[in-house]
């Protein structure tokens with residue numbers, strides 16, 4: 001599968017995902033990408049807001065029309081996390097960790113979030129892959145101050161949005177070509193995530209909270225959680241938090 005990105009740029013949009021979904025429903029081709037300087041209604045996972053002040057982030061969405069079995073679609077966010085991880089290393093020198101399912105962390109703070117949304121369009125089912133990378137934290141709301149970081153805070157240098165975007169487009173094209181080989185994506189993801197195996201975590205899905213130790217990832221991207229009673233629970237949605245053991 002070859003991806004040929006073509007980028008449309010906007011000064012301001014409610015959300016790059018929403019704009020691209022509109023273009024996709026009009027039949028836009030795979031690889032069409034949208035970048036905005038600011039988003040006025042940026043969206044995160046689990047119906048959260050994604051703070052998107054002007055110039056403070058790379059707000060990016062790309063249209064995918066993957067020809068892979070539906071059960072492997074969760075790996076699209078894994079391949080996106082791998083691409084962002086490569087792009088940040090290439091463009092800024094930063095080494096990132098990946099927190100299940102697809103948050104990129106530097107020094108345990110979030111630097112990038114990924115929101116993949118599947119939609120039905122006339123040419124078939126498509127994915128709007130949205131990526132938000134924090135470039136500066138000048139305009140972070142106070143509640144994010146302790147949990148988020150940015151390229152400029154983590155490197156101590158100016159974040160060059162265009163350099164990061166160029167690296168992201170080529171990394172996405174490389175990883176997208178591997179999507180038909182799920183075991184390669186899962187293995188690469190596990191090798192770059194401190195959350196993949198042996199990490200004591202709490203998982204919350206809104207109603208329930210479980211604690212356990214991570215025990216790898218299934219071929220469809222589900223996180224394996226070993227609980228105190230010795231069973232393995234498969235986690236397919238929710239938030240994962242690292243728990244420091246008291247010993």
Ligand code: BTN
Pocket residue numbers: 014015016017018039041042043044045046048050058059060061103112113114115130131132133
């Ligand atoms: C998360 O909750 O971690 C996912 C955040 C995804 C934010 C990006 S910014 C570009 C794209 N447009 C949106 O409205 N959201 C995604």
